[in-house]
Amino acid sequence: MGSLLLAAGCGDEPVSPEAPPRAGGETTIDNRTSQAFALPAPNLSAEHEDLHRKGDAAFAALFVPGPAPVNPGLGPTYNNTSCNGCHLRNGRGMPVMGQGPQRTQLLVRVSLPEGTPNHPNGAVPVPGFGFQIQDQAVYNVRPEATVTLAWTESQGQYMDGTTYGMRVPSVTIVPTDGSALPPNMLMSLRLPPPVFGLGLLEAVDIATLESMADPSDRDGDGISGRVNQVWDVRTQALAPGRFGWKANSPNLTQQSAEAYFNDMGLSNPLFPEADGTFEVSAATLNAAVFYAQSLGVPARTSLEDAQVKLGEAKFRALGCEKCHRETLETGEHPVAELSHQRIHPYSDLLLHDMGPDLADGRPDGAATGTEWRTPPLWGLGLTQTVLPYAAFLHDGRARSFEEAILWHGGEAQKAREGFRSLNATDRAALVKFLGSL
Template identity: 55%
Template sequence: MDRFLSLLGRRFVKRRWGAIALLSTLAGFLAALLLHSAGWAQSSPLRAGGDTTIQNRTSQAYAQPAPNLSGNWLTLHQAGDRHFEAAFVTPPAPVNGGLGPLFNNTACAGCHIKDGRGMPVPGQLLLRVSLPRDSPAAASALPVTAPVLPADAHLEASVSLGNAPPVPGIGTQIQDQAIYGRTPEARVKLRWQEQPGSYADGTPYRLRSPQFEITLPNGEPLPPHVLVSARVPSPVFGLGLLEAVSESEILARADPQDADGDGISGRPNYVWDTETQSEGLGRFGWKANNPTLLQQNAAAYINDMGITSPLFPEADGSSEVDTTTLKANTVYVQTLAVPAPTLRQDPQVLRGERLFAAANCVGCHLPTLHTQRHEIPALEHQTIHPYTDLLLHDLGEGLADHRPDFRATGNEWRTPPLWGIGLTQTVLPYAGYLHDGRARTLAEAILWHGGEAATAREAFWAMSASDRTALLRFLNSL
């Protein structure tokens, strides 16, 4: 383009073109400029979700439909929005009956506040449980309070793929609420254990980790051999874009043997796909334990609310939500817009971005991915900037839950996307970070990293106060 400008100036001065020739040349220049700008716009970090990006930094930023939705897809999104917000009630009921009998919450929106994350509080904090793979007989110590909920075939297939066995009488998630006349599976109390620390420059900080007291209906504690993992709900915007990233692009980043010697060895999780009745690449959930958003939603219905669906039906094949409802709810989370980052010209933000890259945070939080074919046209062929590789990484003992999930070990977690993370506490004040909400700030979240991320964590720990501030300002701009 500089060469074009130089050529334009030289011809204008030497040949003294007439007005018509000059206007024609300028038109060509403007066309070239627009083409250049269009290419820049498609790949610009300002367009975090490609054409699904919106300019919204309010408390409702996560809850907007993708701006490129139209026609039937927008109508389906709006129907899904209603289902996402709807609270289920005890049956029989004319509308939204079927809650429970055991559950954690009554609505999708009850956990995903304003389509964002939840908090480590009753009704939002979920406790996943299982038995050690090598001691399934240990469950004999557990009293049976309720049958494992429907989806037995899914559980059996999961265990056959190496997943940890469910706990008899509980299943794979403790449901701490029940409808009238029934008893919850357990009573859960949470306390925080704090530990002090300081940065290399002497600045103090405090980290906290959750400690649980889980009491069964008979008054006995949950046996210590049962594996427990706490989870807070994740934001649900931008998920359809992640579903549209090709398997080949995800797997191209996998490096299980750390062949390049950078200390980072991302691994894919392979899980049971109930819809296709086959093994598939996991993408969703804290350990990438669901292959599709349809299955992720159906699993949330059955595990969090006790609601059966066509994917996880009753024994006779019936279900409490039908295919239309499950599909609309899935389209809703597939087509929520991605908020654009802010302050992209701020010198401190730009310095923070360079520090983020220099610390090799981008080794896992990969800035850019690309979408391919998807049934929803609005999601196809987008360049997106989610800051994730959708792979599993060992984050060390500090964050370990010691509970395997398909091929994910007890130390491994899927890289969570960072897009929109700067709006976390705008959407939900006092919301936390990491899988169990333990980190009250982004700085605390970084300081908990270990394992493959230990070098990046140490780089942040050793930074000057001004560099730490710049890096955090960059994250908060996303």
């Protein structure tokens, strides 16, 4: 789609000055402070601004074990007490304990290998754990397990001899009931991703995603990319997935309802109690969903900076843009402000094989143990402005943009090797470009 802009300069067409790219179309905000992920889209109607404020309150609400006068129903087991508690200032969580808040915000998803076609997602729950480990519990209830992380450091070298460090987490899970873990248990460590711009991503037509997919790599460029197929709880059928690190959730309502139910122990209209009642109302769930849909997307900075321009050229030359697609158009969305926007998320929302080093070995929907969804890169440069110590990649192993790139393998191996062979000036330029997003 970048070619549309280039085409404007060709032929007899009058050359019009290029409009500066607005990351989130009309939802773009010009704010690059620690609040940059927490502001409403500027184009919201008055009614929608009001719903956004309700959603802000829902996202921040701290739940307590019920019955209680406000926000009851937490647990009995859970991971955290509010949405904000994991998506700190709407950005990511921190992977290392003791940096800031008292605990890490990482989640552990689990399952057993045998697929059963009748089960949602074809995945098999782990006895005692289900699909997620809740490591917190209300008074007098045992959490499912204690989860601890250890980090192993290693060293690598750019082609010019400069060395770099990398670290990889290993997870230890100790069930609190003294039982042994199933030896074949699969697990996937997940860092909370940022939550702005998600309504726009929801508004991209599935046909647009399919037009970028190339599952059998027909054009032979080494990049495939496919749409995940996941279980849709509302329709009780398979549906295309696009949210979560493996595109493992079909829409923001289900993703948020799962968060209430699994991360906080709160039943809701999509995941009710056995008797059909629920702890979180449809109005609260809808407000939380609307909040994630209607946050503004921070505008890029330093568009005219020569180093940033050089970095952007390297980004394209190395083929980063084949997955981190710069420009997408949204289709129709029930939230009118999100419809028909030209956006710059730097993602195709597709699954890619990222090689053995990033693999979690745990299938999720149709995603294999080596596939991950291309994460959007918009707002990337603000990650540590919003939250110092916030980290990158699905399990937070990367402490910097360089480390994130250096872990790329599989379909992105060529791009990574291209990066490793850049000289120090070009590497710095690419990093500065990422910081301008």
